[in-house]
Amino acid sequence: MERVVILSQVQDIFKDILDDEEVILTDKTQAPDVKGWDSLTHIQLVVGIERHFKIRFTSREIQSWNNVGEMVDTIQNRIQNS
Amino acid sequence: MKKFLANVLLFIPFLLTSYFIFLIAWGSFAPGHLRKNLIYGIGGYANMYSRICEAKKMHNVDILFLGASHTYRGFDPRIFKAYGYNTFNLGSPNQTPLQTEILLERYLSNLNPKLIIYEVHPWPFLLDGVESALDLLANDKIDMSSVKMALTLNNVKAYNTLIYSWYRQLFDLDNGFKEEMKKEDDTYISGGYVEKKLSFNSPEAEKKEEIPVTLAHWKPKAYQLIAFERILKIIKDKNIEMVFVQAPVTKMVFNVFDGNDKFDAFISSKTDHYINFNYLMKLDDSLDFFDSHHLNQQGVRVFNEALLKGKETQLHNKVLMTHASFKK
Amino acid sequence: MLFTSNEFLIFFTAFFLLYWFVCDKNVKHQNILVLLGSYLFYAWWDWRFLSILITTSIVNFILGIYIEKTTVPKSRKLLLWIGLLQGVGCLLLFKYFNFFVESFSNFFSFFHFNIHIQTINIIIPLGLSYYTFKSISYLLDIEKGKIKATAEWMVFCSYIAFFPALLAGPIDKARTLIPQLEQKRVFDYNLATDGLRQILWGVFKKVVIADNCASITNHIFDNYQHFSGSTLLIGAFLYTIQMYADFSGYSDMAIGFSRLIGFNITRNFDFPFFSQNIAEFWRKWHISLTSWLTEYVFTPLSIAFRDLGKLGLIFAIIINFTICGIWHGANWTYVLFGLMHGCYFIPLILTGKMNKRSKIAGNKMLPSFSEAARMLATFVLVMFTFIVFRAENITQAFNYYQRLFSISLISIPAVPKGYLTFRTLLLFIGSMLLIEWLNREKEHGLQLGVIKGRIFRWSVYAFIFFLIGMLMETSETPFIYFKF
Numbered sequence: 001m002e003r004v005v006i007l008s009q010v011q012d013i014f015k016d017i018l019d020d021e022e023v024i025l026t027d028k029t030q031a032p033d034v035k036g037w038d039s040l041t042h043i044q045l046v047v048g049i050e051r052h053f054k055i056r057f058t059s060r061e062i063q064s065w066n067n068v069g070e071m072v073d074t075i076q077n078r079i080q081n082s
Numbered sequence: 083m084k085k086f087l088a089n090v091l092l093f094i095p096f097l098l099t100s101y102f103i104f105l106i107a108w109g110s111f112a113p114g115h116l117r118k119n120l121i122y123g124i125g126g127y128a129n130m131y132s133r134i135c136e137a138k139k140m141h142n143v144d145i146l147f148l149g150a151s152h153t154y155r156g157f158d159p160r161i162f163k164a165y166g167y168n169t170f171n172l173g174s175p176n177q178t179p180l181q182t183e184i185l186l187e188r189y190l191s192n193l194n195p196k197l198i199i200y201e202v203h204p205w206p207f208l209l210d211g212v213e214s215a216l217d218l219l220a221n222d223k224i225d226m227s228s229v230k231m232a233l234t235l236n237n238v239k240a241y242n243t244l245i246y247s248w249y250r251q252l253f254d255l256d257n258g259f260k261e262e263m264k265k266e267d268d269t270y271i272s273g274g275y276v277e278k279k280l281s282f283n284s285p286e287a288e289k290k291e292e293i294p295v296t297l298a299h300w301k302p303k304a305y306q307l308i309a310f311e312r313i314l315k316i317i318k319d320k321n322i323e324m325v326f327v328q329a330p331v332t333k334m335v336f337n338v339f340d341g342n343d344k345f346d347a348f349i350s351s352k353t354d355h356y357i358n359f360n361y362l363m364k365l366d367d368s369l370d371f372f373d374s375h376h377l378n379q380q381g382v383r384v385f386n387e388a389l390l391k392g393k394e395t396q397l398h399n400k401v402l403m404t405h406a407s408f409k410k
Numbered sequence: 411m412l413f414t415s416n417e418f419l420i421f422f423t424a425f426f427l428l429y430w431f432v433c434d435k436n437v438k439h440q441n442i443l444v445l446l447g448s449y450l451f452y453a454w455w456d457w458r459f460l461s462i463l464i465t466t467s468i469v470n471f472i473l474g475i476y477i478e479k480t481t482v483p484k485s486r487k488l489l490l491w492i493g494l495l496q497g498v499g500c501l502l503l504f505k506y507f508n509f510f511v512e513s514f515s516n517f518f519s520f521f522h523f524n525i526h527i528q529t530i531n532i533i534i535p536l537g538l539s540y541y542t543f544k545s546i547s548y549l550l551d552i553e554k555g556k557i558k559a560t561a562e563w564m565v566f567c568s569y570i571a572f573f574p575a576l577l578a579g580p581i582d583k584a585r586t587l588i589p590q591l592e593q594k595r596v597f598d599y600n601l602a603t604d605g606l607r608q609i610l611w612g613v614f615k616k617v618v619i620a621d622n623c624a625s626i627t628n629h630i631f632d633n634y635q636h637f638s639g640s641t642l643l644i645g646a647f648l649y650t651i652q653m654y655a656d657f658s659g660y661s662d663m664a665i666g667f668s669r670l671i672g673f674n675i676t677r678n679f680d681f682p683f684f685s686q687n688i689a690e691f692w693r694k695w696h697i698s699l700t701s702w703l704t705e706y707v708f709t710p711l712s713i714a715f716r717d718l719g720k721l722g723l724i725f726a727i728i729i730n731f732t733i734c735g736i737w738h739g740a741n742w743t744y745v746l747f748g749l750m751h752g753c754y755f756i757p758l759i760l761t762g763k764m765n766k767r768s769k770i771a772g773n774k775m776l777p778s779f780s781e782a783a784r785m786l787a788t789f790v791l792v793m794f795t796f797i798v799f800r801a802e803n804i805t806q807a808f809n810y811y812q813r814l815f816s817i818s819l820i821s822i823p824a825v826p827k828g829y830l831t832f833r834t835l836l837l838f839i840g841s842m843l844l845i846e847w848l849n850r851e852k853e854h855g856l857q858l859g860v861i862k863g864r865i866f867r868w869s870v871y872a873f874i875f876f877l878i879g880m881l882m883e884t885s886e887t888p889f890i891y892f893k894f
Contacts, residue, residue, distance in 0.1 A: 100872035
């Protein structure tokens with residue numbers, strides 16, 4: 001799957017879960033940049049992404065991302081390997 | 083760094099000055115419930131003010147009494163007077179060796195007694211002496227020995243009271259003070275004694291009374307022992323005869339303390355003239371006391387007469403007589 | 411050596427002068443002094459436990475290096491587990507062994523099995539819970555690749571034993587304190603003077619508020635069966651204030667002393683009584699512990715339970731707070747304390763408000779009515795948990811509640827007199843809360859930037875000093891007994 005496609009799908013998941021149509025994600029976006037993205041919604045977002053792409057992250061991965069780009073990298077890796 | 087140190091060094095004198103000013107303002111205007119650590123009780127609850135005033139004027143007595151409440155409530159000058167002795171009672175509430183030493187330094191020369199009777203009970207050696215220090219600071223002059231005492235105690239109450247008392251004396255603010263001679267059930271009797279309106283110790287009340295654990299074992303404070311040694315030296319240097327006495331208390335209080343043997347041995351090691359009246363007298367725990375360890379007037383009479391003419395104390399009567407006859 | 415004792419004053423003054431005037435050449439000298447000072451400080455309390463502190467430091471230092479060196483994930487995990495076992499094992503042995511044994515045998519004797527396991531008579535090494543949490547976080551962070559292991563044993567040992575925070579926190583994470591220990595500290599005038607202010611405020615809270623509260627609450631809690639419900643309510647109120655004043659006061663002193671020697675350590679309290687819900691309360695109360703638990707307990711758990719949705723979060727928070735509770739000590743009361751707080755979170759999780767942050771009262775002087783009401787409600791919720799926290803055991807806690815909620819709740823309270831009367835104490839509690847309210851956006855309660863003019867500012871400090879002198883608890887024999 002194209003990286004851009006993944007990013008846009010992730011953005012839709014964010015919009016849906018954070019209930020905020022204004023969310024715009026780039027590779028460099030970090031949690032503080034997005035209103036409502038905190039440690040709790042983070043887990044909801046993760047669950048949403050896992051269900052959407054039918055993948056499963058490890059606990060380490062979930063805690064390791066520093067920005068959206070790194071998260072998308074992991075997603076892409078997972079999809080390719082599965 | 084220089085700026086920091088300079089400011090700290092500047093702040094210290096600023097702090098001390100302001101503390102002094104705040105303390106005076108607080109002492110003068112703040113209501114009592116805000117003055118937790120400033121206890122300036124002129125007069126006190128046992129007429130320390132009047133006692134000190136008298137001590138200053140009194141000269142050449144026959145017998146001087148020293149000690150804590152067992153002293154100023156235990157030796158009635160009127161009874162001794164009846165036997166021909168002029169006496170003065172320098173006892174005060176909770177007086178510990180630390181204060182006894184200061185009082186001796188200040189008043190021994192003008193009181194100039196022939197004999198000293200020092201009521202020794204273990205408790206004053208176990209106490210820190212803050213309560214009596216405050217009594218003394220508020221009612222007697224402030225000098226270097228007061229400062230030394232406060233430093234020994236290293237207690238905020240003592241420091242605050244020392245400063246405040248010094249300020250009041252400096253400006254003579256208690257000039258018009260007249261102490262009541264009668265406070266509730268207590269009447270001050272000239273010569274330093276305080277007489278309690280006759281009442282009796284009820285064993286029921288005694289049961290409720292809890293004696294702190296700290297007062298149950300012989301663990302004297304180091305600085306009290308040092309002060310005690312200095313007292314002995316002062317008296318020895320003046321070549322004054324001294325008798326150590328332990329006034330009777332109720333059996334309950336006597337037995338609560340588990341170091342009676344040790345304490346007797348301790349005092350006996352310092353003197354040949356020590357009588358523990360708890361072993362000699364058969365007093366009634368209820369009829370002769372007004373509480374668990376203070377004799378009522380009736381008890382005081384029995385005790386003082388035993389001291390003056392009891393068989394057991396003949397040796398000391400001799401001492402008394404010798405010195406009294408010296409004078410006469 | 412308490413922070414408020416004369417010995418500590420002398421110790422710290424000597425330390426301060428040596429630190430800035432003798433050992434200021436390089437970071438090594440500074441760290442040697444920090445380490446020696448910390449060990450002296452610890453040995454002053456109890457030299458016997460120094461060996462445990464040093465062993466823990468050395469073991470974790472070596473493990474840290476090897477965890478980082480090893481590239482095989484399994485070996486890394488193994489080394490991490492050795493470290494965790496060492497830390498948790500020490501805690502279990504010293505702090506919880508007897509508790510587990512007794513609970514275990516009580517459980518069986520309930521079913522009429524008599525089991526006799528020898529309990530052991532040991533004293534808990536001071537600060538164990540604090541420095542163990544520090545060493546655990548260090549290893550976890552290395553294993554996760556969040557930080558690098560330090561190669562300097564002196565840095566690591568100083569991190570574990572850092573004396574201002576050794577006995578009661580704040581629990582600094584390695585990533586906040588170790589970088590500061592690796593750099594030479596340079597004296598900063600503003601940091602140092604602010605440290606002094608914070609110490610003064612801490613001493614005031616501890617000595618004037620907490621100690622004077624304690625003289626009343628001890629009496630009420632020890633004889634609760636003799637007091638009316640309304641008095642017990644006041645007892646709980648005072649105890650909550652006391653806990654805050656005592657612990658935040660201590661933390662203020664710890665942070666202040668650190669600042670004087672050039673460190674900025676983790677903040678521990680952020681005016682928790684101005685919180686509008688329990689979640690906010692815990693973001694402001696004992697912050698260093700809460701954030702530790704959030705990072706190493708709650709977050710991993712909530713990830714593990716993520717498929718359960720909100721139920722998963724509830725599980726995670728309950729486990730998290732049970733650990734928080736029992737961290738305070740080996741007693742079922744602390745477990746219950748934690749559980750209660752865990753349960754308080756449930757409505758917040760269900761409504762999704764747990765992480766919602768809001769600034770109270772904005773820039774206005776007073777909070778709005780609903781803000782004030784929420785603040786009060788949060789306080790009351792917290793207050794009820796502190797009854798369990800203070801109780802000797804669960805039975806006593808329940809009896810306390812029972813009496814509190816009896817008909818005598820509607821009566822005029824008869825608060826026993828402590829060193830101060832209740833009314834006087836209320837005056838000072840009120841002043842403390844007011845000052846902290848005014849400074850609620852600041853780092854501590856006494857950042858008097860607003861007050862211009864040095865003389866005036868100094869007078870305020872001097873007056874606080876004076877109040878400490880006038881109202882502190884003094885240790886002389888009570889004047890009650892001899893008063894005749």
